[in-house]
Amino acid sequence: MSKNFDMFTGTDQYIVSPALKDVVNVSIALGRPLLVKGEPGTGKTLLAHNIARGLGKKLIIWNIKSTTKARDGLYIYDTVQRLNDSRFGGGDVSNIKHYIHLGQLGRSFATEEQVVLLIDEIDKADIEFPNDLLNELDEMSFYVSETKETIAAQTRPIVVITSNSEKELPDAFLRRCVFHYIDFPDAQLMTDIVGVHYPDLEKKLLKEVLTRFYWLREIDNFRKKPSTSELLDWISALIAGGVKPETVAKELPFAGALIKKEQDMDVLAAAVQRSGGGRIGLRSRY
Amino acid sequence: MVFLDLFYTLRQLKVPVSVTEWMALMLAVDKGLAKSSLTTFYYLARAVLIKSETYYDQYDQAFGHVFKNAELPADIRDEILDWLSDPINKLELGEAELQALKHMDLEELRRELEKRLQEQTERHDGGSRWIGTGGTSPFGHGGAHPGGIRIGGSGGGRHAVQIAAERRFRNYRTDVTLDVRQIKVALKRLRRFSREGPEDELALDETIDKTCRNAGEIELVFQRERKNTVKVLLLMDSGGSMTPYSNLVSRLFSAAHQMTHFRDLQGYYFHNCVYQEVYKDIYTSESEPTASLLQNLSPDYKVIVVGDAYMAPSELFSVGGAIDYYYHNERPGIEWLQRIADHFRHCVWLNPMPDRAWFHTTISAIHRLFPMFPLTIDGLEEAVKKLMVRR
Incomplete structure (x- = not known):
């Protein structure tokens, strides 16, 4: 058994399902990037933060935008600065290395100790973007043509890639990844998650809140289903408002914290009607 | 080896797993x-082999089948029923086969087949009753019963009704499959760059050139950003x-919509043929006069019409x-x-029907107006x- 296996076990702030924990460790052991997909608000980005925290490693974040080029992550050659320095005499112009600035991917290779690299929302970028990174992620090295140097990773960084499935990723890219789809947490896991954020929450209130929350999630017509972050906001609003568990069972106070779209409010109203006015959401799911 | x-079970269920992932x-x-835990192995194998949540279901089936010896869902049964209910297959029967089919009509054949599928519990080769390979039973493959139904495999006696059994190389054919990504890659070529907007991009070469001429005194030269100027009008039948092609068309539509590099993309629907109005929304019938479309959109819009x-x-x-x-x-x-073909300088017509079927009066009439291409990868690229x- 490899000795670095089973390193990641979650942190005090991030509850991880056993399956995800295994997958994270598999990706670390195999040295392959971990591709995480899942509904918004299931903690894809937070995963990388907490892998870094849990393992005590530095986190480098590369936020992908629609204009991001694969090359930007490797290095940027600052020609203008060099030109400026050559004119006004600042810095060593003859040494081109001073004007090569490593991007996030480049930095994650260049550091001596292992780091966690988060490539956030890779699907935002151009359709060719993942293909341009294939070799770099495979070999964990790249060539800087200006200095004729190869920058290779001394220790393979732990790469976490998140995607919202806005664009489909190329097969060649997928083949090199370890994939995990973060399922929406079930009530048991959700209780743990809420417990991390609100350790003092009244048990009875939590039970009512979760009953209500999963009832909402079962309504199919929502444009945007409420997710974990909305639930946490809602609980914080309920605590601030001093709402009693009985009230939550009977009506839906601060629904605005859960439902973000106007059309969804109408959907909710219709659902409340259907389930018979005020007494709703007390299905014996648990 | 059970692994x-x-x-192979995954590959059989059409899940894209490659040797790389297997290694x-x-x-x-x-x-x-x-x-050494089966549960851990389950997640391990899933994370390494499966690359999309849409295949999780197939993975579960395959895993259950291999490790718990559970039954695979009776896909073959669906295949047979699909095949039986597809009238096209009936047309491909030869004279002798049609004769032979009279032994049993289609309904009877189907009923008999279902019954035997239920009765039969194991693989069967040869013999004259059970579904399997060889033999003279009307069901299975490699058999010699005239008018029998071939299920997978190759036709031995050449008398069994022909069906394209496994089509293992289907995905390699570039002229059939079109997924959203492939469409996008093809549409990506629809671009023509020109510089426009404010001069806010540093023109490096010119800056260096000017600076040198200036004896080292830096002179910055700015230029306009390069932007794609292609504008697209999509008209969909x-x-x-x-x-039957709605899936294909909606894939094209979503691909075009996800393309951010067009300067403008207009999409309209029509029913069978374009008349004085086209529709912005197919459900609400929100319409736009075709004449105003011709007036408002400049002739440099590239027009893609999709229709049969x-x-x-x-x-x-x-x-x-x-x-x-x-x-x-x-x-x-x-x-x-x-009028559309006259107004816009660049028009193409994408037809989801295969080009060998383009002999109908209306198709050839429209073909004379618009360059017509089949809605396949090759066709799209040509278009x-x-x-x-x-021009």
Whole structure:
């Protein structure tokens, strides 16, 4: 058994399902990037933060935008600065290395100790973007043509890639990844998650809140289903408002914290009607 | 080796797993990552082999089948029923086979088949009753019963009804499959860059050149940003005969919508043929006069029409020929199509029907107006090329 296996076990702030924990460790052991997909608000980005925290490693974040080029992550050659320095005499112009600035991917290779690299929302970028990174992620090295140097990773960084499935990723890219789809947490896991954020929450209130929350999630017509972050906001609003568990069972106070779209409010109203006015959401799911 | 079974079962269920991934899994198992626990192995193999949540279901089936010996869902049964209910297959029967089919009519054959599928519990080769390979039973493959139904495999006696059994190389054929990504890659070529907007991008070469000429005194030269100037008008047929292709068309539509590099993309629907109005929304029938489209959109819009061009000749050539009973057109559809083809400099017509079927009156009439291409990867690429040439 490899000795670095089973390193990641979650942190005090991030509850991880056993399956995800295994997958994270598999990706670390195999040295392959971990591709995480899942509904918004299931903690894809937070995963990388907490892998870094849990393992005590530095986190480098590369936020992908629609204009991001694969090359930007490797290095940027600052020609203008060099030109400026050559004119006004600042810095060593003859040494081109001073004007090569490593991007996030480049930095994650260049550091001596292992780091966690988060490539956030890779699907935002151009359709060719993942293909341009294939070799770099495979070999964990790249060539800087200006200095004729190869920058290779001394220790393979732990790469976490998140995607919202806005664009489909190329097969060649997928083949090199370890994939995990973060399922929406079930009530048991959700209780743990809420417990991390609100350790003092009244048990009875939590039970009512979760009953209500999963009832909402079962309504199919929502444009945007409420997710974990909305639930946490809602609980914080309920605590601030001093709402009693009985009230939550009977009506839906601060629904605005859960439902973000106007059309969804109408959907909710219709659902409340259907389930018979005020007494709703007390299905014996648990 | 039981592991290898999993690999082939997955491939059988059309899950894209490659040898690369399989080797990675072997490496992981070798490293002891499965911890000799089947549950851990389940997640391990899933993470390494499966790359989309849409295949999780197939993975579960395959895993259950291989490790718990659970039944695979009776896909083969669906295949047979699909095949039986597809009238096209009936047309491909030879004379002798048609004769032979008279032994049993289709309904009878289907009933008998279902019954035997239920009774039969194991693989069967040869013999004259059970479904399997060889033999003279009307079901199975490699058999010699005239008018029998072939299920997978190759036809031995050449008498069994022909079906394309496994089509293992289907995915390699570039002229059939079109997924959203492939469409996008093809559409990506629809671009023409020109510099426009404010001068805010540093022109490096010119800056260096000017600076040198200035004896080292820095002079910055700015230029306009390069932008794609291609504007696209997408017209889509949503008429009844297009229903079999709706999946394909919606893939094209979503691909075009996800493309952010067009300067402008307009999408409209029409029913069978374009008349005085086109529709912004197919459900609300929110419409836009075709004339105003011609007026408002400059001739440099690249027009992509998607439709089968297959309709009753009156729909294309007659006044009042529109298929919708409550809809009256003062001008025949062909005239509107002519006006579109005249106004816009670059037009193509993408037809989801295979080009060998383009002999119908209306299709050939429209083909004369618009360069027509099949809605396949090759066709789409040709069409994009056509849209980009200067006239």
